Amino acid sequence: MSTLREDAQSLHEQLVPHLPDDCADEYDVDALETLFDSYVNTYRVPRTQAFESVRGHVLKEAGIDTDAFWAAQRDGERGTTDDPLPLAECTTDNEWVTIRAKVVELWEPQHESIHQVGLISDESGRLKFTAWAKSDPPDIEEDTTYTFKDVVVEEYEGSYSVKINSRSEIIEHAHDSEEAVTDVGTMTTTQEGFFVAIQGQSGLIKRCSASDCTRVVTGGECSEHGAADGEFDLRIKAVIDDGRTAQECLFTRGVTEEITEIDLEEAKKMAADTLDFTVVSDRFTDLLIGRRFTVEGPLLGRYLLVDEVGETPERAFSExxxxxxxxxxxxxxxxxxxxxxxxxxxxxxxxxxxxxxxxxx
Amino acid sequence: MYRRAVWEATESMATSDSQTRQGATVPDREVAKHVFAAELNEATYTFKTSQDERAPVYLALPTGERANRVCVMGTVTDVEDVGTDDQEYLRVRVVDPTGTFWVYAGQYQHEALKKLKKIQPPEFLTVIGKPRTYKTDDGTINVSLVPEDVGIVDVKTRNSWVFEAARRTLERVGSARETSPKVAALAREQYGHDGSYFAHVAAFALQNLLDGDDSAANLDEETIEERLEEAEAKGYDVDGKKPEQESK
Incomplete structure (x- = not known):
């Protein structure tokens, strides 16, 4: 087992970069050794607990920024400002990373504890980010590329996001700089094939209008918020199959309107005329089943989120x-x-x- | 906020996906193969890959791949209720350039049944469904389709399928021995040939596509019917019996 002196030395190494200048002398190796001695020999703190106890004591007494201190203690942080980690590789919970990404979208924070929240994207993919108000982060702007140094990857039920903390450093890049991300989320998948199935909850749907909830309302109820009126939306969940791969695809309102040529207003009217929501998805099925399309977009879980869509035969057989x-x-x-x-x-x-x-x- | 909705919606899907990866089972969806009627109707041998009662049933296609689901298109020439008084059971003939698909829909194919009932032949139809085999009284094995979904399509979509089915057929003839050697060996053993002549069938279908090319875009019902009559005269579609040969 290490001696108290050795413990004092290694603790000193950890503390030095973070000690405020005015109390650097107060916590030199000798002082730390004395502290260890008093904890272990006078106050009978078990040897195995001593290191953490002394460290905790000093962190508090010297007023060290603990977020920053713990961040520095983590080894194996991935990504550097020169060579940031692609967003697609941010898949380890609690990992500290440095990334470079463009702010695609800022969302309305739903709680005062959140300073900013939104989507960031690089060439490899996109992630949700959260900047908490308590860490007093700088404002970031949509459509601008930043290097986010020392942000933490968070996993929640299988999806990942990054958290900006007080230790994080955010460096803005000019739009015309080399660092600026130009192609966001080009890690897209292309699937060509026939519509072989339109899945449930396609067509005209209602989304729960409770703040921060987007669940589909079925039978007038949101699974989270109970009885809910909800807001109308259009979407298609479908399987596109080329005989080799069956790919589940999600068409959001924009692309749904594009391929069906039925917009939300018309869909609402169809439903109102027949007093039946399902006419819309039936109509979509009639329109699409068996037709051959090429779709493109990022993969999110099982689903391909369709950004681009085009009917395929036109190209090959126009002549x-x-x-x-x-x-x-x-x-x-x-x-x-x-x-x-x-x-x-x-x-x-x-x-x-x-x-x-x-x-x- | 709309985009956010998308993001959140897909996030929760990603979530359910990661859960399935962790053990709960949502098996991968079986792909839908593109097969001409001529080949499907000869695919009379079925097999399972596990003992499980609910394990998927596959047809061994003569060209050497397996098919649990197919996507086919053709012209509906007849819809007939062959069920009992109180239980509808529709038999639908769908004709492609190479033969007839027999589609059967009963109470458990509610959606498909509803749509099939509305069809006024002739009309181009797509059928996505599961092939089934059954033995007739005289011991021959017939292949039929249980539809999961059906839809009226236009001639362009139908043609696009003919092309795709030809391409897939040629691919299977060319490479199934390497890409699915087990099924290819099984098919050869069961059918006594390697299915390579379906390359001719594919070529024939393509030729058919070319023949109809000029007028394909605006076939009116009359010409379709003329063609159907021609086709029937050639014996593609005579009550499921072995076609009569007119040119011998």
């Missing part, structure tokens, strides 16, 4: 099918018979892959 067909057959080295057959029953029932033209090799 007719001739070219595409010839290309496809060539791609598969097809030179077999059959293209002019009046009936497929006339086709040979077997075909030697190795010798013939249907090879896939």
């Amino acid at each position: 007719g099918y001739q070219e595409a067909v010839v290309e496809l057959l060539a791609e598969h080295n097809y030179d077999g018979p059959g293209l002019t057959a009046a009936s497929i029953e006339d086709l040979p029932r077997s075909y030697d892959v190795q010798a013939g033209g249907v090879g896939g090799d």
Whole structure:
């Protein structure tokens, strides 16, 4: 076991960067050793508890900023101001990180304890951030890139966010600087395929209007706030499937209106005319099922949050099918018979892959 | 605040996802394969990958891949109630360039049933559903589809599917032996051939697509019906019996 002197030395090393100038001498190694001695030998503090007890005592007595002190004690902080950690990698709860990101959106804080809250984004992804009022953080602005030094990753029920604390350092980057994030969240996924299912709670929905709640109101009740009137919104939860991958996709109001050409007002009218919400999702299903689209957007959990959407055949077949067909057959080295057959029953029932033209090799 | 709603909504989804990853089971959704009627109707062998009663049932496609769900399109030529007096059971014929899909919808396919009842043939239809096999009295095995969802589509969408189904068929012929060797071996054993001639079927369907290309964009009902008659004359769609061959 270490001697009291050694403990005093290592504690001194930890404390030195944080000691206010005027009391640096008060807590030199000798003074700390005396303190240890008094704790252990006079006040019978168990040896194993001594280090933490003395440290706690000094932190308090010397008025050291504890947030900053503990931050500095954490080793393995990832990301530096020169080489910040991509947001997509901020997935360890309680990890201290340095990141560089653009403020995409500021939200209205729902409580006075929150100074600012919103979304930040870099090339790899986006995260919610919270700056607590008690840590007196500087104001940050939408659409500006900052380096956030020493922020803490928080995990809550599987989703991550970052917390700005009093130790955090926030460095603003000019819009035209090298550091400025230009492409936010380009870690997008593209999925092409057919609409094979429109899931429940698609179409015209109501969201709970209680502050800080966005749950879907079903049967006039919010699962959190009970009876609720709610606000109308449009969305589609769907499966787009190309025969290889079945991707669940979330279309928010904007893209929903774009692909269905039905806007919120019209949807409300449809529902009002029939006294039935489900006509909207039925109509969406009729419009979309079986159609082939390419969607693009970031992955959030199981869902692809659709930013961009386009119907696919238009591109490939705008000039007719001739070219595409010839290309496809060539791609598969097809030179077999059959293209002019009046009936497929006339086709040979077997075909030697190795010798013939249907090879896939 | 609207964007926030999106964020929060998806966050809670991410949450439920992480929970499933931790053990609760929401199995991955089975993909929907694109298969021509000619191939589907020959896919009479089914298998499971586990003993579990609820384990998914797969068809072994002759081209060597498995299919638990399919996405098909074609022309509805007939909707018939083959159920009892008090229980509706619809049999729907959907014709693609290569043959007929037999779609059956009963009380448990409520949504699909509702939509199928409204159809006035001919109309282009997409069917997303699960293939089922059943043995007829004379011992032959037929393949039918239980629809999960159906929808009327336009000719462009239908054509797009024909192209896609041809592409997937050619891909399976070319590479199923490598990409799904077990099913490919099983199919070869069960059907006695390697399914490679479905490349011809795909090519045929593509040719069909080209033949209809010029007028495809504005087919009126009359021409559709003419074509259907032609098709029926060629024997694609005669009560599910083996088609008569007219050109021999």
